[in-house]
Amino acid sequence: MKLTEEEILVWLEEVKDPEIPVLSLVDLGVITKIAIEDNGKVSVNMTPTFSGCPAMDMMKQEVEESLERKGIANFEVNINFDEPWNSNKISEKGRKALKEFGLAPPPTDTLIVDLDILEHVACPFCDSENTLMKSPFGPTLCRSLHYCNNCKQGFEQFKPINL
Amino acid sequence: MNTEAIKDLLYKMADDQLILGHRNSEWTGMGPLLEEDISFSSMAQDKVGQSYVLYKMLHELGEQEPDTVAFTRNADQFHNCQMVELPNGEYDFSLIRHFFYDNAELLRFQALTSSTYEPLAKAVVKFRGEVRYHVLHANTFIKQLGSSTDEAIAKLQASIDILFPYALGMFEKSKFENELIAEGIFTGEESLIEPWIEAIQKIIDQTSLQLPDYKTIKPINGGRYGTHTKDLQPLVEEMSAVFRVDPTADW
Numbered sequence: 001m002k003l004t005e006e007e008i009l010v011w012l013e014e015v016k017d018p019e020i021p022v023l024s025l026v027d028l029g030v031i032t033k034i035a036i037e038d039n040g041k042v043s044v045n046m047t048p049t050f051s052g053c054p055a056m057d058m059m060k061q062e063v064e065e066s067l068e069r070k071g072i073a074n075f076e077v078n079i080n081f082d083e084p085w086n087s088n089k090i091s092e093k094g095r096k097a098l099k100e101f102g103l104a105p106p107p108t109d110t111l112i113v114d115l116d117i118l119e120h121v122a123c124p125f126c127d128s129e130n131t132l133m134k135s136p137f138g139p140t141l142c143r144s145l146h147y148c149n150n151c152k153q154g155f156e157q158f159k160p161i162n163l
Numbered sequence: 164m165n166t167e168a169i170k171d172l173l174y175k176m177a178d179d180q181l182i183l184g185h186r187n188s189e190w191t192g193m194g195p196l197l198e199e200d201i202s203f204s205s206m207a208q209d210k211v212g213q214s215y216v217l218y219k220m221l222h223e224l225g226e227q228e229p230d231t232v233a234f235t236r237n238a239d240q241f242h243n244c245q246m247v248e249l250p251n252g253e254y255d256f257s258l259i260r261h262f263f264y265d266n267a268e269l270l271r272f273q274a275l276t277s278s279t280y281e282p283l284a285k286a287v288v289k290f291r292g293e294v295r296y297h298v299l300h301a302n303t304f305i306k307q308l309g310s311s312t313d314e315a316i317a318k319l320q321a322s323i324d325i326l327f328p329y330a331l332g333m334f335e336k337s338k339f340e341n342e343l344i345a346e347g348i349f350t351g352e353e354s355l356i357e358p359w360i361e362a363i364q365k366i367i368d369q370t371s372l373q374l375p376d377y378k379t380i381k382p383i384n385g386g387r388y389g390t391h392t393k394d395l396q397p398l399v400e401e402m403s404a405v406f407r408v409d410p411t412a413d414w
Contacts, residue, residue, distance in 0.1 A: 047289075048289075050293060084285070163288045
């Protein structure tokens with residue numbers, strides 16, 4: 001049977017973000033293109049969430065290993081900015097996974113014109129919006145630091161990024 | 164397209180990012196409060212990451228590997244403006260530099276989104292989203308500290324006065340300026356100055372701080388042509404210490 005792009009996308013569901021092991025790269029939105037050439041060669045395009053993301057090489061390697069495990073011999077994985085990542089690329093499933101992991105998902109379709117946008121992020125533990133931003137920068141490039149006045153816990157948000 | 168002109172543009176941007184990224188990273192473990200320690204460390208990571216993307220672009224144009232370019236040159240081969248190499252000093256000094264630099268950089272990236280050099284036009288779209296946070300961070304702190312205690316205001320004002328001529332050195336023209344503009348690769352350094360003054364003035368106006376009139380200040384130039392302060396060579400040596408001992412080291 002002929003291999004399809006959709007099938008490869010399903011396979012790649014098994015590759016997770018190394019820092020957020022519940023989130024697949026597909027749901028994170030960093031797999032931007034899959035193409036199968038006539039000679040069977042599979043090419044996958046990926047794009048980083050942040051230019052300085054240290055996990056990018058590891059993610060690329062895991063995509064390559066995943067293709068190998070499925071018996072694909074002829075493939076190429078490229079990292080480029082043809083379709084740059086923004087936080088609206090995270091799928092609904094991905095947003096749910098983030099919340100369950102304890103990370104507030106980014107607001108959708110919000111233009112970051114002021115840091116106030118990061119205030120009152122809904123707490124992933126108790127859903128209260130009585131929260132404070134402590135810092136727009138967190139333990140990784142993609143996270144900000146917050147505190148929930150309601151359940152009295154610190155939490156992190158997966159930061160919104162517009163381009 | 165004029166490859167030499169593109170390389171000149173990429174080198175100055177990549178070197179600015181790498182050197183300021185390194186200076187920012189010197190705040191890791193030293194920040195005045197934990198959140199600021201984390202912020203400067205994160206901005207360091209963004210900037211070094213962006214420099215890597217630019218060095219890779221240079222590699223595609225025939226220059227050496229990114230690590231080789233970053234770690235084996237001497238100070239006089241760097242094209243960064245002098246402002247980014249100055250030692251961190253106290254927090255107010257780093258903050259003013261961060262404010263001056265990132266506001267300019269956001270405008271530079273914005274201008275380059277319509278560059279006819281496609282790889283750069285694509286990458287800066289990404290960089291712009293990242294640097295927006297840097298600018299918001301700088302502006303928030305300047306607004307708050309610049310209208311707080313007399314001591315904070317005096318310290319910030321002293322740093323503005325020292326750094327402003329260096330900041331104007333960010334816009335030192337390339338010897339390829341005309342080619343870059345004619346070929347639509349870049350709108351040119353001069354196109355950034357007025358919008359930059361406007362952007363920072365808007366924030367300064369909300370504080371007790373004052374900006375000098377830029378037309379009366381002589382820029383401290385030279386960085387784009389390899390003339391640097393005595394502070395760059397020690398930075399380069401420290402940054403490349405591991406690489407120079409073992410170029411194959413992985414960390």
